[in-house]
């Protein structure tokens with residue numbers, strides 16, 4: 001079971017911060033449980049692992065099986081909360097090199113998460129000679145990046161399979177009633193999956209948004225939900241026995257003591273996109289009203305050879321949260337070399353995990369001695385169930401953290417600013433007034 005541990009934290013926080021924070025955490029907890037806080041209409045994810053729509057879940061499993069039967073590739077189109085969770089889980093459980101592996105399941109390509117022409121062309125080329133399906137994901141159904149990408153892939157599908165054939169290969173995950181994507185899907189007869197009204201994008205990985213692409217890779221999505229449900233039960237307990245309480249409390253106490261950056265670190269390169277998901281979750285939930293920790297991430301040990309310098313000796317801005325995923329699936333031992341030209345025989349016979357764990361311990365000591373507090377989030381292992389627990393743990397801690405900061409953890413008003421400017425500059429109808437003004441500012 002997942003646990004949160006503090007390493008030599010007394011050096012940094014001598015005060016008994018836990019008791020002081022308990023009443024505020026309890027209020028935050030009640031807001032999440034009863035949907036009574038700011039943004040309460042978006043707390044559907046809190047009980048989702050227990051209450052999820054079983055009929056929709058089995059449609060997801062059927063669709064995944066059909067895609068596996070009919071396609072060598074699935075193109076997943078989405079951005080932000082409609083992208084990062086699925087990619088995080090797939091890379092963590094199946095490998096960042098999943099597409100390069102010899103396997104029975106389809107390759108999964110993510111696109112529509114930016115505006116790069118080259119990235120689009122690359123995925124169009126990758127599916128040019130193979131049977132493929134498309135899962136277009138957008139809660140609002142109006143986000144520019146995925147909508148533009150979808151035009152290209154819909155056209156490619158219709159050219160290849162005809163309108164009727166393409167219909168069988170397009171899966172739209174969107175709002176149950178609203179938005180351009182829903183209207184299009186209904187008009188064209190594509191199979192649709194629902195992003196529930198009360199679940200915002202960055203909390204939606206355990207809905208069809210994440211589950212369909214994840215299921216296509218063969219990951220056991222029932223186990224993922226089981227893990228989340230186990231953590232949901234633990235988080236139902238309003239006390240410090242809940243790891244999300246301990247994590248929310250310590251990161252808030254560190255923030256109040258002057259830390260402004262939280263660095264999420266992991267020693268498994270497969271975790272990289274889980275960290276991207278985590279950054280969106282916390283950054284978009286906390287970063288408002290000029291408050292919030294800046295979430296950043298590092299891949300260890302690779303980044304110990306680059307960012308490690310700053311962490312050890314740069315400005316004392318940050319603390320680290322280290323995710324430990326337990327034993328590796330493959331246990332490799334260092335080979336013996338009689339000549340020992342590289343002087344590595346002192347490691348011969350040792351497992352890579354043993355060496356990694358010594359690097360982890362050495363880094364903990366060095367960084368805390370260098371003035372960087374360390375929190376450890378330890379999972380039972382690296383299974384679908386473990387990841388389900390971890391996802392729910394971070395979501396719950398994030399909701400608590402937002403309420404500790406007195407912000408609405410479920411809105412993202414700041415994301416609109418760039419969109420308005422982009423639409424005006426692109427000449428979207430309705431934005432005419434701002435266009436000239438912005439163009440003038442660009443030339444000043």
Ligand code: PA5
Nearest residue numbers: 080081082138139140143201202
């Ligand atoms: O968390 C969020 O709400 C955002 O990151 C959205 O997920 C992102 O902007 C994509 O939105 P949509 O799913 O409506 O296309």
